[in-house]
Amino acid sequence: MTLFETVLLLSAAAVILLQFARHLGAPYPTLLALAGTLVAMLPGAPGVEIEPGLALALFIAPALMDAAYDLPPRELRRNWLPVFSLAALAVIFTTAAVAALAVGLTGMPLYAGIALGAIVAPPDAAAATAVLSRFALPRQTLSVLKGESLLNDAVALIIFGAALQFHSGRSDLAVILPDLGLAIPLGLLIGCAFARLYLAFAPRVAGTLGATLFEIVTTFGAWVMAERLHASAVLSMVAFAMIVARQAPDRQAPRDRVHSHAVWGAIVFMLNVFAFLLVGLQARTVLRQFEGDQIGSALLFAAAVVLVVVGVRLLWVLGYNRAIGRLKRRCAPARAPTLAQGLVVSWSGMRGLVTLAAALALPTSFPARDLILLSAFAVVLGTLVIQGLTLGPLIRRLQIGPDGSYDEEMRLARSQLIEAAEIHLQCSGGGAAARLRAELDELRVAAEARSHGKGGGGDALRLECVARQRAVLSAMRMAGEIGDDVFQVLQQELDWTQLAHSRHERLEEG
Structure with missing residues (x-):
């Protein structure tokens, strides 16, 4: 079977599985990984091999771009302590615990145990997001998890790189440590340079399809350049995305922004789908390395690694929460997290493609x-199944109250925008200004109604009118009264109207 046919078949299977995941309320990464594992065990199953470096660039770079784009630097500054605790200290302690287990039970060299620990230490953001996006969790909890996902891969991959250098014979810390220290600032510098390059040349391709293509080229270019120069590709991508996210939107036309968000949303989701399918399809490659009499002890060790990985994160997060509570906010920029928040964060440690790609x-x-390969695969699949399928029920069981700050900030922003428009219209006369002022009054009433949970009756009526207009427009097209070019323009206008008067919600996966 050709590669194209294999990808097409996997895509069709993913569409079906995504529907099951949506109806079952299960996170799609878990279902895709399980399905990939089952497919891999079938006779004649398609084999999909991908070079590890390509896997990291292809799957991790867009995910980091998407996460960093949505997380402003002020959120990192505000939550620097819990983010640092998870992204750096938790990764280091997990690495140490797994390394100790590996050396003690199997006698593998210390640097090999450290490599295993670094491989299984960083959680995957996409897996947790697939579950957490379904719940109205406190925004601080989501910000901490997003911040962790941006930086934990960099910490783990730096430790992993040091272990590989020990294996290659470079065991002198005086040589290794400067190299690792240089990788961090060099990665940030490369990301900043590519961001400046994008901001300088993006206006020249604005309003064209080449603008989105230029975004893709610079995004992957920042990753590849960092890899070539032995810098931190993860930090390069984080720096690139944060600079672009802060400065590019104000320079883009509305149509360019909408098109860019739509393209990147589709790219990130499709790559996530293939990534977790790939995780499952590696099962045969991993298991065929063992003889029949070795598989039992190897599986027991892999199960022990899974328990250590889950246990260390649980103990670390709950211990951090207890310590912050005792300090009474003297060292924390935000209020101490609750026990329920700590349990959600500690149980959101599903591993994914970074773990598998690093092992390969x-x-x-x-x-x-x-x-090490078997242990990494067991950690990925085990956490996706155990934590992925139980995180949703855990959140419902804890009954975490909704965070009203989002709705309050939305109400405030809507009011300020309406007020700005009204001030501009005060000096204008005529029928057009009067009609605009009346429309602004309607928007103010609708915004206040939404902020008090009453819903927008005007919005509902407007959406009903849009639905009727769509039906008439489609009928005119079918009857040949208008051409397709006119239909497409009017359809787009109705799309904008519907978006403007609908609740802002993310599309469900699938």
């Missing part, structure tokens, strides 16, 4: 490589 990147001569 190990040299064939690396000590205990097969056992």
